[in-house]
Amino acid sequence: MAGGPSTSGAGAPHVPVLLRPLLKAVSPVxxxxxxxxxGAGGYARGLLEAGADRVIGIDRDPMALEMAAGWAGGYGDRLQVVQNNFANLDEVAAEHAPEGLDGVVLDLGVSSMQLDLAERGFSFMKDGPLDMRMSQEGPSAADLVNDLEEAELADIIYLYGEERASRRIAKFITRARADAPFETTLQLADLVERALGRGKPGQSHPATRTFQALRIAVNDEYGALAEGLMAAERALKPGGQLAVVSFHSIEDRMVKRFFQLRTGHSGNVNRYAPVQEAEEAAFTQNTKKGIGPDDQELEENPRSRSARLRVGIRTAKPAEDIDRAALGMPGAQAAGKNRGKRR
Structure with a gap:
């Protein structure tokens, strides 16, 4: 959920999640x-107003650049917006900030403005085309739902949505698409609800995890996160800060694992294991625990309920690539291991 504009901007439709604790954690900016x-520029505005000399905004969604055109000019050359994927942020930095970066902010997931537009197909609360493409290019969610084999579809729903009923949902989907292809969000949401039942009052909609899984798969969000974390390590100066806001357990686990690996801590706490010499750290952290929303944040923005902020400070150690599997990124091997646990 990429952050919306700060409350200081005219016509700001959304409140950036964890903006206050983020600015406090990286102060002085x-x-x-x-x-x-x-997204809608909330973190960029917050950083500029907190003292950043310059912010380069990156978004893969062309709509974000269109929206920024109406207000970004007010910051002059202090703000530049580039259409790209944050997985390539080191390439963007090499072109626009060859001296290196003092900080990187990543707010993961789908943005509020994308969720609120039915025509983008991210939400099951409004009917729209089953799309979900952040870049508005490439295969859509409808393509995946209509074309993938049942087993592959079940793996995506299980791995990316942590949906234990993934095989049942995939079976219902493949049976239904034999009669007519899926084209709209409500068409799929209603099908998943029929497969799982309506659920108890107060519970999330039965299609929540399936929609999350398809969105992540369509946009390769976990792959982009893995590449983006390593790109930030390459682009940051010594002393530069990497701040990441995540919204669900897999994302947060990947970010946590990245910082464990790059701070020289493997995360292995087995007291019987042989003592290993600590590796030189590429990052340091002031706190190992993620920062969550306080009462004020929850009141202002209920969407922040599951948000977690983690911040690392870059050292002078040369950057290194990390195997995606080492970050706990879901993959086919995990699918086979856990297949029997689904229903």
Missing amino acids: SGTWIDGTF
């Missing part, structure tokens, strides 16, 4: 920053 998930 100065130099050149990349907001890798620009």
Whole structure:
């Protein structure tokens, strides 16, 4: 959920999640920053108003650039917006900030403005085309639902949505699409509800995890996160800060694992294991625990309920690539291991 504009901006439709604790954690703010998930510009505005000399906003969604055109000019050359994927932020930095970055902010997931537009197909609350493409290019969610084999569809729903009933849902989908292809969000949401039942009052909609899984798969969000974390390591100066806001357990686990690996801590706490010499750290952290919303944040923005912020400070150690599997990124091997646990 990429952050919306700050409350200081005219006509700001959304409140950026965890903006206050983020700015506090990275204070004092100065130099050149990349907001890798620009969205409606909330973090970028917050950084500029907190003292950043310059912010480069990156977003894969062309709509974000169109929206920024009406207000970004007010910051002059202090704000530049680029259409790209934050997985490539080191390439963007090399072109626009060759001296290196003082900070990177990533706000993961789908943005509020994308969820609120039925025509983008992200939400099951409004009827629209079953799309979900952030870049508005490439295969859509409808393509996946209509074309994938049942087993592959079940794996995606299980791995990316953590939906234990993934095989049942995939079976219902493949049976239904034999009569007519899926084209709209409510068409799929109603099908999943029939497969799982309506659920108890107060519970999330039965299609929540399925829609999350398809969105992540369509946009390769976990792959982009893995690449983006390593790209930030390459682009940051010594002393530069990487701040990441995540919204569900897999994302947060990947970010946590990245910082464990890059701070020289493997995360292995087995007291019987042989003592291993600590590796030189590429990042340091002031706190190992993620920062969540306080009462004020929850009141202002209920969508922040599951948000977690993690911040690391870059050292002078040369950057290294990390195997995606080491970050706990879901994959086919995990699918086979856990297949029997689904219903």
